[in-house]
Amino acid sequence: MTERLGLSSATFHGSHLPTDRFSAWLAERGSVNAFRVDRIPFAELDGWSFEDTTGNLVHRSGRFFTVEGMRVTERDEPYGDGPYAEWHQPVIKQPEVGILGILAKEFDGVLHFLMQAKMEPGNPNLLQLSPTVQATRSNYTKAHQGADVKYMEHFVGPRRGRVVADSLQSEHGSWFFRKSNRNMIVEATGDVPLLDDFCWLTLGQIAELLHRDNVVNMDSRTVLSCLPVPETAAGALHSDTELLSWITGERARHDVHAERVPLAGLPGWRRHETAVEHEEGRYFKVVAVSVQAGNREVTSWTQPLFEPVGLGVTAFLTRTFDGVPHVLVHARVEGGFLDTVELGPTVQYTPDNYAHLPEKERPPFLDTVLEAPAERIRYEAVHAEEGGRFLNAESRYLLVDADERDAPLEPPPGYAWVSPDQLTWLVRHGHYLNVQARTLLACLNAAKAVVR
Amino acid sequence: MTERLGLSSATFHGSHLPTDRFSAWLAERGSVNAFRVDRIPFAELDGWSFEDTTGNLVHRSGRFFTVEGMRVTERDEPYGDGPYAEWHQPVIKQPEVGILGILAKEFDGVLHFLMQAKMEPGNPNLLQLSPTVQATRSNYTKAHQGADVKYMEHFVGPRRGRVVADSLQSEHGSWFFRKSNRNMIVEATGDVPLLDDFCWLTLGQIAELLHRDNVVNMDSRTVLSCLPVPETAAGALHSDTELLSWITGERARHDVHAERVPLAGLPGWRRHETAVEHEEGRYFKVVAVSVQAGNREVTSWTQPLFEPVGLGVTAFLTRTFDGVPHVLVHARVEGGFLDTVELGPTVQYTPDNYAHLPEKERPPFLDTVLEAPAERIRYEAVHAEEGGRFLNAESRYLLVDADERDAPLEPPPGYAWVSPDQLTWLVRHGHYLNVQARTLLACLNAAKAVVR
Numbered sequence: 016m017t018e019r020l021g022l023s024s025a026t027f028h029g030s031h032l033p034t035d036r037f038s039a040w041l042a043e044r045g046s047v048n049a050f051r052v053d054r055i056p057f058a059e060l061d062g063w064s065f066e067d068t069t070g071n072l073v074h075r076s077g078r079f080f081t082v083e084g085m086r087v088t089e090r091d092e093p094y095g096d097g098p099y100a101e102w103h104q105p106v107i108k109q110p111e112v113g114i115l116g117i118l119a120k121e122f123d124g125v126l127h128f129l130m131q132a133k134m135e136p137g138n139p140n141l142l143q144l145s146p147t148v149q150a151t152r153s154n155y156t157k158a159h160q161g162a163d164v165k166y167m168e169h170f171v172g173p174r175r176g177r178v179v180a181d182s183l184q185s186e187h188g189s190w191f192f193r194k195s196n197r198n199m200i201v202e203a204t205g206d207v208p209l210l211d212d213f214c215w216l217t218l219g220q221i222a223e224l225l226h227r228d229n230v231v232n233m234d235s236r237t238v239l240s241c242l243p244v245p246e247t248a249a250g251a252l253h254s255d256t257e258l259l260s261w262i263t264g265e266r267a268r269h270d271v272h273a274e275r276v277p278l279a280g281l282p283g284w285r286r287h288e289t290a291v292e293h294e295e296g297r298y299f300k301v302v303a304v305s306v307q308a309g310n311r312e313v314t315s316w317t318q319p320l321f322e323p324v325g326l327g328v329t330a331f332l333t334r335t336f337d338g339v340p341h342v343l344v345h346a347r348v349e350g351g352f353l354d355t356v357e358l359g360p361t362v363q364y365t366p367d368n369y370a371h372l373p374e375k376e377r378p379p380f381l382d383t384v385l386e387a388p389a390e391r392i393r394y395e396a397v398h399a400e401e402g403g404r405f406l407n408a409e410s411r412y413l414l415v416d417a418d419e420r421d422a423p424l425e426p427p428p429g430y431a432w433v434s435p436d437q438l439t440w441l442v443r444h445g446h447y448l449n450v451q452a453r454t455l456l457a458c459l460n461a462a463k464a465v466v467r
Numbered sequence: 468m469t470e471r472l473g474l475s476s477a478t479f480h481g482s483h484l485p486t487d488r489f490s491a492w493l494a495e496r497g498s499v500n501a502f503r504v505d506r507i508p509f510a511e512l513d514g515w516s517f518e519d520t521t522g523n524l525v526h527r528s529g530r531f532f533t534v535e536g537m538r539v540t541e542r543d544e545p546y547g548d549g550p551y552a553e554w555h556q557p558v559i560k561q562p563e564v565g566i567l568g569i570l571a572k573e574f575d576g577v578l579h580f581l582m583q584a585k586m587e588p589g590n591p592n593l594l595q596l597s598p599t600v601q602a603t604r605s606n607y608t609k610a611h612q613g614a615d616v617k618y619m620e621h622f623v624g625p626r627r628g629r630v631v632a633d634s635l636q637s638e639h640g641s642w643f644f645r646k647s648n649r650n651m652i653v654e655a656t657g658d659v660p661l662l663d664d665f666c667w668l669t670l671g672q673i674a675e676l677l678h679r680d681n682v683v684n685m686d687s688r689t690v691l692s693c694l695p696v697p698e699t700a701a702g703a704l705h706s707d708t709e710l711l712s713w714i715t716g717e718r719a720r721h722d723v724h725a726e727r728v729p730l731a732g733l734p735g736w737r738r739h740e741t742a743v744e745h746e747e748g749r750y751f752k753v754v755a756v757s758v759q760a761g762n763r764e765v766t767s768w769t770q771p772l773f774e775p776v777g778l779g780v781t782a783f784l785t786r787t788f789d790g791v792p793h794v795l796v797h798a799r800v801e802g803g804f805l806d807t808v809e810l811g812p813t814v815q816y817t818p819d820n821y822a823h824l825p826e827k828e829r830p831p832f833l834d835t836v837l838e839a840p841a842e843r844i845r846y847e848a849v850h851a852e853e854g855g856r857f858l859n860a861e862s863r864y865l866l867v868d869a870d871e872r873d874a875p876l877e878p879p880p881g882y883a884w885v886s887p888d889q890l891t892w893l894v895r896h897g898h899y900l901n902v903q904a905r906t907l908l909a910c911l912n913a914a915k916a917v918v919r
Binding site: 110111112114152178179180181182183197199243256257259260263264266267270272353354443444445446 | 562563564566604630631632633634635649651695708709711712715716718719722724805806895896897898
């Protein structure tokens, strides 16, 4: 399979849709289906309301998700990575496990992947390329009362294809309370009809599209990160045993406790007609939208979304040691993680949130990334986080070459040099790489493919 | 390292303490130190009391652990493994991560492991063989106000040795709320003084001791299960990708929610002077003891313990497919697991708790194990669970040969055939094997060593 994936990565001329016709195809899918998203006050939400006792934002069916409060404390030693050892914030609680699945099939001897032009209300450009299947448990158990999820039978049940990858991976620990989704890649057995809004692409084509802003959605990126791509080099700086031991040590040394609390009266946050927002205007807002869509399970609805207050910066610093490329991972505490710590990018911040801090409290490596000269930037594109929950949650994703002065061989506590092969090895299991690191792993593979 | 571990497993004559003198040595350690454990009513606990508002059993320092209530529900589809889809029970909450560590060192060219004769109040025979280091976070941050933890410097800090294994592993999901400990094996660099109550043993010697009842304590067994023992055979029935996919599917299909609730008024449970117990007398009791000990960090104390009501039966059914041994694992839901499901033994029950049920509701495979003729039993010993929290929590641990009639190639949902090598591969990571499966993995390796 790794060889076949390598061939697909090296193939830039797909059997179905030429890459230079992709934009026209996506635009056409947008024009065929009428999409419209409007901001509305909370009072105009249909089926959603603030619960009397807790102030939590809930749906009358008790399903989908709720917006609640979260209190996070880090106890004992002062190991916190942010400026605070205790904070409160709104959080999305959606305990059910969804499926994000990409279907693969060989055409003309090359693996192609079935991608979908899908509208999500929070996407800056509404329409992006999503996995074949992007289904919450409510989706496939019919809570929407809508249409069946297309191609679902390839991922669950007796007609399932050959599994290439299948793991539970976390979503944003800063915005979700312990949410994870099942990331699946499955090779189809037998014929697969091509439906409207879907297209078959090679990994080489997808790599090219990953170099464009706001085309490949977050769900696609996280599933793509799980591909068992061919190993390119041995000789990582740390053995796998040392790497696992370092991760274990990082988990053990942080004594973090996160608990859900009522959204009403959440310290530092206030609610008005159109938003729940931070007193200083930082971090994100909870807002509401109404949606009209032609090709979704249901054709119109209203829902809350989280809207970050600024453009994020998400980057790996990269160096080569003994000929082997490495990235600098950060053992991040995010309040919503199931298991305390996951490996994140070197830098994962919204700079505006830190602008008020004195120089020495600014996040490590942020300025190195912000001030990197063009020749050091090996990859850059703007991608948005999941548009079904987040409104205009855009971040610049970067791979930036560093040297000993920027990023030393012996990095500060909480950081470690890891090879991309080791990231691919870890992502077979859940709760090791956070969703931003997984996006960057997909970008790393894309950058490798397109340079070739 | 795997070769050196193989050599140690094949060495039955240790350089320090001959196995046939081990019992005398352990008895001598017991006689040197005066140990005494007495049951007491809750009112005689010192520093522990039932909190006014919640009825939770807590220590006045706010440390160590608390005994609280837990409510577990399994929603949506009826996938429950036990007879109930909702239940309440007392649970131990101890969120801090402790360290269980075994120190290794080569003598006469063979790896030896430093084991400790340690008293734990809940052990049926008080004194068992524990890891070199068995320290709660309270231990090593001095909440006990007692002596330093011996040999700790080999496991944390700048003088740490070479790491052989290091992972966070779950403890009992039926008794603990999301508890895990750091399981470490470290090879010492430099000289290691041999202190009273400690002895160096080869893996071959430890394998022999694992065939005796109540000698090797639970903490030792779980650490030993993490040894990267040599692989013995390729060709497992399922590829690693298929195995991970099956585990992911088992996690996704169970929609389990566990929450802590007050111990006071816990449905189905009642409290009297000396115990919190189930109305039907099933499962376990919460009791209190006073302890006198000569060689512990503090010399006398009182504490609560969980006391199961009967002898457990914990077993893997084993079969050989195409010359490769396999064990039948069970994807178990335990309310206290962090991530819903872990792989447990084929059978893990206290038969008395199921005696009231009609035949068809009895746990699968239990009768096969209980009725197995002697020639089918490849391993059997009685082991106790952690004596610092559990009183006389003994179980018969067994490996039982099965055939197609007892345990078919296509097992029922929730069960899968896995090779011991795959278990060793999984246990490098946390939250895959429950603590009982890890004990059986250590026993599997011991049975292999001693047969040789």
